[in-house]
Amino acid sequence: MDQPTVPPDSEAPAPIDALEAMGTARSMRWLRSDPVPPALIDQVLWAATRASSPDNTQPWDFVVVQNADVRERIGRLFEDMPKARPAQRTGSPAPDTADATARRTREGVQNLVATLADVPVIIFVCGANLYPPDQPDITNMYSAVYAAAQNLIVAARALGLGAAFTTLHRWVEPGLRDLLAIPDDRTMAAMIPMGWPDRPFGPLTRRPLQEVVHHDQW
Numbered sequence: 001m002d003q004p005t006v007p008p009d010s011e012a013p014a015p016i017d018a019l020e021a022m023g024t025a026r027s028m029r030w031l032r033s034d035p036v037p038p039a040l041i042d043q044v045l046w047a048a049t050r051a052s053s054p055d056n057t058q059p060w061d062f063v064v065v066q067n068a069d070v071r072e073r074i075g076r077l078f079e080d081m082p083k084a085r086p087a088q089r090t091g092s093p094a095p096d097t098a099d100a101t102a103r104r105t106r107e108g109v110q111n112l113v114a115t116l117a118d119v120p121v122i123i124f125v126c127g128a129n130l131y132p133p134d135q136p137d138i139t140n141m142y143s144a145v146y147a148a149a150q151n152l153i154v155a156a157r158a159l160g161l162g163a164a165f166t167t168l169h170r171w172v173e174p175g176l177r178d179l180l181a182i183p184d185d186r187t188m189a190a191m192i193p194m195g196w197p198d199r200p201f202g203p204l205t206r207r208p209l210q211e212v213v214h215h216d217q218w
């Protein structure tokens, strides 16, 4: 597919550049229910499918849920999810850590789960374990599919859309697989709710370069 374009009469905000998008693409777990124009959804999916993969195997599929009835059913699946534990599954710092990102994660996950049925687009990123062909290794699948998911997140931010990389689907995976008719030989790798942001974007909290970069030698 050629790169999709946004119609000139679109009310979508002008895209920001890739570096600014990468620097401010906070996980957005507060999303408005307003619909997202199909041209923008195509653009983020296009960006996702530009990711690298071993031998260009492109082992990804995307289930894009917009139907209100299906979203409602997804929301219902999450109703029984334990309240306190989701943030721990993200690998975030312990709850007593006075860290703004961790706090945003804890509160955000609760909000996201409670409002899932109203999130206009929920994208499930799925992967096929097919590389190398003689002895497929699941790490190859995750590497490619997560690269695609990150491209998607950055593209969404560039277009003014909020999105969150999550693995929340794991809590209710059997029900989701059934509802979305996911083939048995595909892994559900990420669940990315997406819509117009209801909280500000902002700079990401990350370790500084000097802490993680080693020049010429470790």
Ligand SMILES: Cc1cc2nc3c(=O)[nH]c(=O)nc-3n(C[C@H](O)[C@H](O)[C@H](O)COP(=O)(O)O)c2cc1C
Pocket: 025, 026, 027, 028, 029, 089, 090, 092, 101, 105, 108, 109, 164, 165, 166, 167, 168, 204, 205
């Ligand atoms: C593999 C992976 C799994 C994640 N799982 C979840 C999740 O289940 N729920 C969630 O809300 N965020 C999840 N996240 C998002 C991270 O929690 C988030 O990116 C991180 O805390 C930094 O916050 P920020 O994106 O706002 O800068 C996940 C991210 C990755 C890469």
